[in-house]
Every structure is written in structure tokens, then in C-alpha cells.
Amino acid sequence: MSNCIIAQSGGPTAVINSSVVGLLNANKEQKAFEKVYAGLNGIEGILNKNIIDLSSVCDEDIHNFRFTPSSGLGSCRYKLKDVNSNSKEYESLIEILREYDIKAFFYVGGNDSMDTIAKLSKYARANNIDIKFIGIPKTIDNDLKFTDHTPGFGSAAKFIGTTALETYLDASVYINNGIFILETMGRDTGWLAASACLAKINDKPVADFIYLPEAAFDRIKFLTDVKRKFEEQNKVYIIVSEGIKDENDNFVSEFECVSQDNFGHAQLGGVSNYLRKLILDAGVTTRVKALQLGILQRCAMHCASDTDLTEAYNAGKMALKYAVQGETGKMVSINREVSEPYTVSYSLVNAEDVANNVKYFPTEWINKEGNFVTSEAYSYFEPLIKELPSLTFEGNLPKYRVFNQ
Amino acid sequence: MSNCIIAQSGGPTAVINSSVVGLLNANKEQKAFEKVYAGLNGIEGILNKNIIDLSSVCDEDIHNFRFTPSSGLGSCRYKLKDVNSNSKEYESLIEILREYDIKAFFYVGGNDSMDTIAKLSKYARANNIDIKFIGIPKTIDNDLKFTDHTPGFGSAAKFIGTTALETYLDASVYINNGIFILETMGRDTGWLAASACLAKINDKPVADFIYLPEAAFDRIKFLTDVKRKFEEQNKVYIIVSEGIKDENDNFVSEFECVSQDNFGHAQLGGVSNYLRKLILDAGVTTRVKALQLGILQRCAMHCASDTDLTEAYNAGKMALKYAVQGETGKMVSINREVSEPYTVSYSLVNAEDVANNVKYFPTEWINKEGNFVTSEAYSYFEPLIKELPSLTFEGNLPKYRVFNQ
Numbered sequence: 159m160s161n162c163i164i165a166q167s168g169g170p171t172a173v174i175n176s177s178v179v180g181l182l183n184a185n186k187e188q189k190a191f192e193k194v195y196a197g198l199n200g201i202e203g204i205l206n207k208n209i210i211d212l213s214s215v216c217d218e219d220i221h222n223f224r225f226t227p228s229s230g231l232g233s234c235r236y237k238l239k240d241v242n243s244n245s246k247e248y249e250s251l252i253e254i255l256r257e258y259d260i261k262a263f264f265y266v267g268g269n270d271s272m273d274t275i276a277k278l279s280k281y282a283r284a285n286n287i288d289i290k291f292i293g294i295p296k297t298i299d300n301d302l303k304f305t306d307h308t309p310g311f312g313s314a315a316k317f318i319g320t321t322a323l324e325t326y327l328d329a330s331v332y333i334n335n336g337i338f339i340l341e342t343m344g345r346d347t348g349w350l351a352a353s354a355c356l357a358k359i360n361d362k363p364v365a366d367f368i369y370l371p372e373a374a375f376d377r378i379k380f381l382t383d384v385k386r387k388f389e390e391q392n393k394v395y396i397i398v399s400e401g402i403k404d405e406n407d408n409f410v411s412e413f414e415c416v417s418q419d420n421f422g423h424a425q426l427g428g429v430s431n432y433l434r435k436l437i438l439d440a441g442v443t444t445r446v447k448a449l450q451l452g453i454l455q456r457c458a459m460h461c462a463s464d465t466d467l468t469e470a471y472n473a474g475k476m477a478l479k480y481a482v483q484g485e486t487g488k489m490v491s492i493n494r495e496v497s498e499p500y501t502v503s504y505s506l507v508n509a510e511d512v513a514n515n516v517k518y519f520p521t522e523w524i525n526k527e528g529n530f531v532t533s534e535a536y537s538y539f540e541p542l543i544k545e546l547p548s549l550t551f552e553g554n555l556p557k558y559r560v561f562n563q
Numbered sequence: 564m565s566n567c568i569i570a571q572s573g574g575p576t577a578v579i580n581s582s583v584v585g586l587l588n589a590n591k592e593q594k595a596f597e598k599v600y601a602g603l604n605g606i607e608g609i610l611n612k613n614i615i616d617l618s619s620v621c622d623e624d625i626h627n628f629r630f631t632p633s634s635g636l637g638s639c640r641y642k643l644k645d646v647n648s649n650s651k652e653y654e655s656l657i658e659i660l661r662e663y664d665i666k667a668f669f670y671v672g673g674n675d676s677m678d679t680i681a682k683l684s685k686y687a688r689a690n691n692i693d694i695k696f697i698g699i700p701k702t703i704d705n706d707l708k709f710t711d712h713t714p715g716f717g718s719a720a721k722f723i724g725t726t727a728l729e730t731y732l733d734a735s736v737y738i739n740n741g742i743f744i745l746e747t748m749g750r751d752t753g754w755l756a757a758s759a760c761l762a763k764i765n766d767k768p769v770a771d772f773i774y775l776p777e778a779a780f781d782r783i784k785f786l787t788d789v790k791r792k793f794e795e796q797n798k799v800y801i802i803v804s805e806g807i808k809d810e811n812d813n814f815v816s817e818f819e820c821v822s823q824d825n826f827g828h829a830q831l832g833g834v835s836n837y838l839r840k841l842i843l844d845a846g847v848t849t850r851v852k853a854l855q856l857g858i859l860q861r862c863a864m865h866c867a868s869d870t871d872l873t874e875a876y877n878a879g880k881m882a883l884k885y886a887v888q889g890e891t892g893k894m895v896s897i898n899r900e901v902s903e904p905y906t907v908s909y910s911l912v913n914a915e916d917v918a919n920n921v922k923y924f925p926t927e928w929i930n931k932e933g934n935f936v937t938s939e940a941y942s943y944f945e946p947l948i949k950e951l952p953s954l955t956f957e958g959n960l961p962k963y964r965v966f967n968q
Contacts, residue, residue, distance in 0.1 A: 170733050199738050228732035235737070319960050320865050327633035328575050328862040330968060332640070333604050359963055452854050457733040460725050461865055463959075543959045554868075554948045555724050558764055563735060 171310025336445025741850025
């Protein structure tokens with residue numbers, strides 16, 4: 159019996175390890191492969207033969223790993239070059255996979271990882287190599303096409319919603335309150351920022367305004383809205399996505415971009431401080447606080463969505479099933495069957511269609527003013543943040559287990 | 564039968580409302596006062612007669628309020644002037660208390676609030692006014708003297724520990740990791756930053772270095788330590804308190820101080836960005852991330868310590884008991900009887916001794932290098948972060964209830 163391998167790539171999420179355990183457990187049941195190997199640090203690690211045998215790890219460690227946030231197999235941001243410009247990498251990788259008698263390769267990641275799956279499966283087909291390549295979706299940004307949502311998003315949304323509630327309360331305690339700006343991640347899409355609409359007290363959203371990259375940001379209108387709201391209620395609570403753009407399609411915080419990552423994506427962040435300065439300069443009030451959630455929103459297992467964890471697990475499980483069925487070059491996708499009661503099914507999409515593509519927050523779900531979301535957004539988000547996981551504790555803090563160190 | 568009043572002051576914590584409910588429920592049992600009033604926005608609100616009757620609120624609302632973070636009665640940063648320079652405020656306040664037939668005044672707060680309790684009780688005694696004034700401790704900073712610790716601290720420590728674990732994992736996923744700096748609050752004291760020592764993976768603290776205001780910060784030594792550690796393990800995880808000072812007793816982040824609060828305390832923050840710049844300028848690595856936890860650490864009820872919630876509740880309960888016994892001008896204090904198994908008792912201290920005083924992190928609990936804590940710190944912190952609260956959920960997010968809006 160031959161083996162399979164799984165690896166993780168791109169930015170971490172709270173539930174990315176669950177997909178690995180889903181696949182591992184499915185293989186235990188089905189005995190499809192002799193061993194489930196894990197490549198540490200994605201294909202970058204596999205190319206260095208940094209490979210461990212996950213099937214020999216004890217159940218307790220696997221259980222704790224399942225409920226450990228962040229990429230417990232390590233990650234990479236390694237983009238395979240086009241096969242025509244550099245086939246050597248492809249050859250090296252296949253040689254290593256053959257050495258380990260690997261017949262299926264699973265990659266948990268976002269659109270760049272699906273690009274890797276698409277390229278490798280194409281290469282294998284062209285060269286008659288009998289190895290299947292299947293992608294398992296993962297990104298807090300929720301920006302993958304052809305899937306209702308992505309594992310990792312629900313947990314990030316749950317943390318953002320919870321944090322929005324709690325920081326709103328903290329920012330509302332004085333007679334003279336100020337303006338509070340909470341900045342979420344999300345790159346070019348507004349899914350994460352929009353999910354903050356779920357934070358409500360007495361059935362009223364705590365956010366007064368939500369700004370998304372999908373609605374052109376108008377500085378004058380922003381200041382007018384904020385000023386009016388501040389005069390009306392003596393406090394304003396604002397949610398902003400790091401990637402908002404103005405009418406000329408330029409990032410509002412563009413000048414704060416300090417670097418680009420290895421894929422050439424702009425590293426955003428800092429737009430909340432920019433908005434803070436706008437408000438201060440306009441003299442609306444002198445009390446303006448900006449808070450960037452930063453990486454907290456993608457690793458907060460202590461506030462994860464159990465629905466998200468379960469779906470991540472099932473996506474791993476389904477990936478194994480599809481590989482056994484002989485599929486390759488595909489990504490597992492999640493289809494929402496019904497929102498209430500919430501039910502999903504799993505199917506496959508071409509990894510190539512997902513790769514280097516972006517699913518934007520629907521503009522029909524943004525109000526006319528461009529500063530809030532509509533009721534469709536609530537129905538979409540609500541089931542994704544259901545239930546909390548049962549974590550194991552040690553010394554009164556969660557007990558986490560990883561394999562990359 | 565006469566009435567009593569309770570109000571909150573200063574910065575919020577996750578458990579400050581629990582003290583209010585503890586007092587309210589104790590009064591239900593003992594029927595010591597006819598009504599328990601709440602002053603909204605501290606004495607600033609009471610002076611404006613912004614007063615509600617808490618005893619008439621339904622049980623469900625009170626239960627949710629108990630598990631709601633941040634000052635649900637509103638807060639203020641209002642310092643009473645010396646009675647000799649302005650007795651009018653004192654007279655107005657007493658007049659209002661008399662109007663409501665109030666015989667006991669409870670103030671949940673930190674050292675500035677204890678100053679208020681000391682002044683008001685002294686004024687009442689000098690003028691033969693039969694109203695008792697009792698303080699209930701509250702501050703995430705844990706900097707009140709004559710109490711083993713303060714309600715609010717354990718929950719903040721639990722959030723910091725959890726977050727340290729999770730961000731450490733997030734910051735360790737690549738082959739080439741960088742340096743991560745997590746900044747906590749704490750003003751002049753290092754309690755909050757030190758509590759991050761509890762975050763361990765495989766029994767090893769995730770933090771390589773912890774910098775506290777109680778150990779003079781040496782920039783040269785810092786860079787040497789960080790460089791050595793980075794060369795050794797290709798990543799460094801640093802915890803820093805916002806209030807660290809150099810050998811001349813100047814705040815390291817001093818030039819980043821943007822303002823002072825109403826009490827003349829410097830508003831700190833930004834030292835992690837300063838350290839980040841130090842490391843970048845020294846050329847140790849180009850990958851350095853800094854994250855300020857900001858207000859998240861003081862309002863994260865979703866990650867609160869149940870021990871802390873219980874003690875906050877009991878402190879409120881004891882305050883009522885002491886007032887009934889005729890005490891005044893005192894603060895409820897928590898005494899640790901045993902650390903293992905952890906047991907506490909409650910007693911009273913003079914509010915005046917607590918006011919305008921600071922309890923520092925013990926220098927004996929800091930290692931010789933000045934960059935970590937000793938084992939005594941673990942034993943001190945560990946019992947304070949025990950267990951999670953059972954929260955009520957609504958729409959998959961915690962259901963919070965406040966009275967100040």
C-alpha cells in the first residue's frame with residue numbers, strides 16, 4: 159500500500175490543523191493509504207525533505223493538534239514558477255514524492271496554494287505521473303471563488319464579532335466618549351470587516367459604520383457621516399477593512415504600505431490610524447482611538463467557531479475521499495444547502511479556477527450610502543460562527559500541540 | 564429602611580460588574596437596605612443625579628450584566644478637589660445622597676477611586692454625616708497596595724497568556740521567522756507583562772524575554788540579547804510592558820507619549836513599535852512585528868478567569884457586610900491564605916493607604932539579567948486565571964447587558 163502527504167501553506171488560521179486531522183482520521187477509517195506524511199513548511203519544506211509520519215503520532219497529541227490554532231505543520235509562501243521557465247523544481251518534488259511512495263498530495267491553503275495544486279496536477283498529467291493533487295480551502299479572508307465560504311473565516315468572524323462587542327462596551331463608558339475605529343484584515347475583500355455586523359446589543363448593531371474595499375471610500379462623505387453621528391450620540395464606533403480604496407481605486411492607506419510579501423501582494427495595515435488622523439485634523443473630536451486586530455483575528459482558537467472547526471475537519475475528510483476516487487487538480491468546496499437550519503454539502507471545483515482569483519463581498523449587500531451592510535449579510539454570516547470548541551487546558555491555559563518545532 | 568448606592572470609576576475591567584451584582588445579591592439576602600441605587604458614570608453622574616434603582620431590575624438582566632465586561636454603570640475620571648479648596652462639591656454630593664436617603668456609598672475603582680473614598684469618609688466624619696463610604700478594588704494593573712491582587716487582573720492575565728500562546732504559534736510558522744513583540748498595559752508596574760510567563764508550550768515559556776518597568780531597560784543589552792537569541796533559534800518572542808523605563812528612570816517610549824489623562828498620568832503605549840525600530844535599525848532582521856493588545860486585554864469577558872469573576876463578586880458582597888457593620892473610609896482587600904490549594908479571605912484596609920500609592924512587581928521576582936521572571940511569579944499568577952465563565956449567548960455571540968446607555 160502506498161502513502162499520501164499533506165502540507166499547509168500561506169497565512170495561518172485557527173482551524174487549519176483540523177483539516178489535517180480530518181484527513182488523517184478518514185484514512186484511519188478507510189485505510190486508503192499506509193502512511194499519512196506531513197510536509198513541514200509546505201512545499202518549501204518538502205523540497206528539503208522535511209517530512210514526518212503523522213500516522214505514528216499518538217491519539218492525544220493528534221487531538222490537541224486538532225484544537226491548536228495556526229499552521230502546526232509550519233507554512234511557507236512559496237510560489238512554484240511556471241513549468242516552462244523552471245521544470246527542475248517540479249522534477250525534484252516528484253522525485254521526493256516517489257521516494258516516499260506517495261500517491262496523493264494534499265495542500266491546505268488559499269488561492270496561491272490552489273495555483274500550486276493546479277500546476278502540479280497539470281505537470282503530473284502531462285508526464286504520466288500517477289499522483290493525485292487535491293486542495294483543501296483555508297483562509298480567514300473568505301475570498302476563494304466557487305465555495306460558499308472558506309474554513310478559517312467563521313472563527314475569525316466570531317473573534318471579530320466578540321471583540322467588536324467588548325471594545326464597543328469599553329469605548330462607551332464615559333459621559334464624553336470619543337470615536338473608536340476597529341481595523342480588520344481582509345486584503346482586497348470586505349468579508350471580515352462586514353462580519354462585525356453580527357455584534358449587537360439590544361438587537362442594535364454596535365457598529366455605526368462599516369467600510370469595505372468593495373465600496374469606494376469618499377473622505378468628505380466619511381467625515382460628514384462621522385461628524386453627524388458624533389453630534390447625535392456623542393460616540394461613534396467604526397469598523398474598517400484594511401483594504402479600503404478610494405474612487406480612483408487607490409488604497410486609502412496606500413502611503414502606509416511598508417512592504418510587499420513574496421507574492422507581490424501589498425502588505426496593508428494602518429488604515430485605522432489614517433482615519434483617526436483624518437477625524438482629528440477635521441476637528442470632530444480630540445478623542446479618537448484606533449485598534450488593529452492584527453494577527454489575533456486569525457489565531458484565536460479560544461474564541462473559534464465550532465461549526466468552522468467541523469467544516470475544516472470535514473473538508474480534510476472529503477479531500478481524502480476524492481483522491482481515492484481518482485480526482486486531481488481540484489479543490490474541495492463547501493456548498494450551503496440551506497441557511498436555516500444550516501446545512502452544507504461538499505463537492506469539487508477546478509483548482510485552476512480558484513487560483514489567482516478573488517471572491518468579493520457582494521455589492522448588493524452594501525447599503526446605498528456605502529457605509530454598512532444589508533440584512534442578506536446577517537443571514538449569510540450567522541450560521542458560520544456557531545458554538546465554541548471544547549478545548550483541553552493545562553495550567554489554566556489551552557493546551558496546544560504543534561509539529562513544526 | 565434607608566438605601567445605598569454603588570458606582571464605578573476609572574478604566575474598565577472584564578469583571579467590574581460582578582462586584583456590583585455581588586453587592587446587590589448580598590443585599591437581597593440580608594435586606595440591609597431598601598434599595599440599591601446605581602450612580603451612572605461615577606460621582607460625575609451622581610452629581611448630575613444620573614441615578615437608577617438596580618433593585619428593581621429583573622433577574623435575567625442582572626445575570627447578564629454580571630457577565631458583561633466593562634463598566635456597565637458607566638465610568639468617570641473625576642478627582643474630588645481637596646475639601647479646603649472646594650467644599651461645594653462635597654456638599655452637593657451629600658445633599659443628593661440625603662435626597663435619596665442613602666446611608667452607604669460604594670465605589671468600585673483603583674487608587675484614584677480610593678482617594679475619593681478616603682476624602683468623602685473624612686468629610687462625613689468631620690461633619691457628623693451618617694453615611695458610610697467603602698471602596699471595592701478594581702484594576703487590571705494589579706497595582707493596589709495592601710491586597711494580594713485586584714479583581715480584574717486575573718482576567719486580563721488570562722487573556723494575555725492565551726493571546727501570547729496563540730500569537731507565538733502564529734509568529735512561528737515559517738522557516739524564516741522574525742521577531743515578535745507583544746505589548747501589554749500596566750502603566751508603572753509590570754504585573755500584566757509578567758503574567759505572560761504562564762504561556763507555555765511543552766512546558767517551556769513561549770516568551771524569550773519579558774521586560775518590566777521594575778527593571779531598568781538597557782538598550783544595548785536588549786539588542787545583544789535579542790541578536791544572540793535570534794541567531795540561536797531563528798525567532799524571538801518578546802513581551803514588553805508599556806511602562807518600561809531606562810536607567811535614568813525615563814520612559815523608554817516617552818517621546819511617544821501623546822497626551823496625559825485627567826489625573827495627569829502619562830498615556831503610554833507604543834513602546835513595542837519603538838523596540839521594533841531599535842531592532843530594525845540595528846540590522847538584526849528585517850522581519851519584526853509589534854502588536855499592542857490595547858483595550859482588548861481589559862474587556863475580554865469571553866476569555867475571563869472565573870476565579871477573578873468570583874472574587875470580584877465576593878468583594879462586592881463583603882463591601883455590603885462591612886458597611887452594615889459600620890465601617891467607613893476602607894477598601895475591601897483580598898488575602899491569599901494558601902496558593903495550593905488556592906484559598907483567599909477578605910478584610911479591610913484604609914482607603915487612604917491605598918490611594919495615590921502603587922504596588923510594584925517585586926524585584927526579587929525578576930531574574931538577574933532583568934529580562935525574565937522567576938518561579939515565584941508562576942506560583943503567584945497561576946491560581947488567578949482558573950476556569951472560564953459560562954456565558955449566555957444570543958445570535959452565537961455573548962449576550963451583554965449594560966445600564967449606561
